Amino acid sequence: MDIIILDTGCANLSSVKFAIKRLGYNPIITNEYKTVLHAEKIILPGVGTPFAAMSNLKKYKLIDIILNYTKPILGICLGMQLFCAYSEESKNIKNLNIIKYPILSLPKNNLPLPHIGWNKVYSCKKNVLFRNIMDGSRFYFLHQYMLPINKYSILKTDYGCFFSAAFQKKNFFGIQFHPEKSGPLGSQLLKNFLEI
Template sequence: MKVAVVKYNAGNIYSVIHALQRMGVEPVLTDDADVLRHADRVIFPGQGEASNAMCYLREHGLDQVIRSLTQPVLGICIGQQLMCRHSAEGNVDCLGIFDEEVVRFVPRTHADKVPHMGWNDLQQPSGPLFKGFKDGEFVYFVHSFYVPRCQWTIAATDYILPFSAALHRDNFYATQFHPEKSGPVGARILHNFLTL
């Protein structure tokens, strides 16, 4: 199986590559449109700032490429946010695969720390990405912006309010959390994605 990881100006891309290697998969890190189009799976990972990332994707034509992919695609963290319509981070139009607005957490009290950082549990995980999952399994999050619950939500998490921990539409899957940093639970999600 050919797995391509989208190469762009986001941080923490190597952690997903290491996670795939631990599963015996040797992914290719690329920004080449042809390689991305012909891969069996595409992972769009990363950590970073939305407007800078979108700027880079547009300059390299990757926005069109990602939108037009037809094989299973998995966006992770900033990858999920960039797959939405618009992000409040840098007030930027994004890829629009999910017609949703990415917004910032608003703390209610000083006990609500932002970023939302650490292990939190998945509620009502559904669909093939979460095959074999039950309520309450923990995954690792690091983010200050989130996608509200919507028609594409396939798992929710509660922090300040319930938000979308994962999204799915057609061949596009996305997680706000980092499966590559979520121990054995995360490895199961990556395995489910690779065996869709």
Template sequence: MNIIILNTQCANLLSIKLSIEHLGYNAIITNDPNIISTADKLLLPGVGSASEIMQQLYKNQLNEVIKKMTCPVLGICLGMQVLSSFSDESYGIDMLDIISVPVLLLDSHDLPLPHTGWNQVHFDKNNVLLKGIQTGSWFYYLHSYAYPINKYTIATSCYNVHFSAIVQKNNFFGVQFHPEKSGAMGSKLLSNFLEI
């Protein structure tokens, strides 16, 4: 199986690769459009700013390549937000518009931003990504922006307000948390994705 991790030059690339290898698979980190277009599974990691990651995608002519992917694609944290229509960050940034929902600054009220640490993920419908995972399981977060609840939401978390923890549109999945930092449940979710 050809598992590709998009090289977004962010800090969590190696930890995602190691998590996949721990599950018994090999993964390639690349930003070569020709290699990416052959993927059986594509992971879009992200830590940092929306403007930086979008600049990377356009610089490497990956924006259209990603949109045309027909294999399962998993966006992680900022990589999930890349799939959105628009990000509130830095006065507004156009994203890939695969999932036509904007990403907004969390209305955390008196809670600090970024939302950092463990939080529960809740869902009431079965999904291939959540096989063997119970609602209320804990996952690790590090973010200030999120999708509001929308028609593509398949799981939620709450940090003063409820937000989308997981979204799906066709073959595109997004998780706002970091499965590679989320212990056994994170490993299970990655395994589920790789087995789709």
């Protein structure tokens, strides 16, 4: 199976690759158009800004591939946020607009920002991504912007307010936390995605 990790030029790619290799797969890190075009699964990880990531997706001519992709695709952290309409972090940049909701700043509510560390996630609706994972399980977060809960939300978490920890729209899956840094449960989630 051709599993592609999209190289946006601003993501922490190695840890995602190693997490998938531990599951017995051989993912390829690339931004090469023809290789991505034939992927069976795509993972869009993200560390950085929407401006940098969207600029590189445009530069490598990957935007149309993503928008027209019909097989499972997973956005992680910034990758998830890129699936939304726009982000308050880069207000003048249009994101991929897979779901027409904005990414907003996390409210302070007397909590330190960014939101760093382990936090519990809760199911909004049953989903294959969370198979064999107990409700209330902890995953590792590192972010300062969030997707409000909406009709596509499948997981939520609380850090000063409840927000989407994961969503699904058709073949597009997005998760705000980092499964590659979330131990055995993160591995289970990646396994669930790869077996869709």
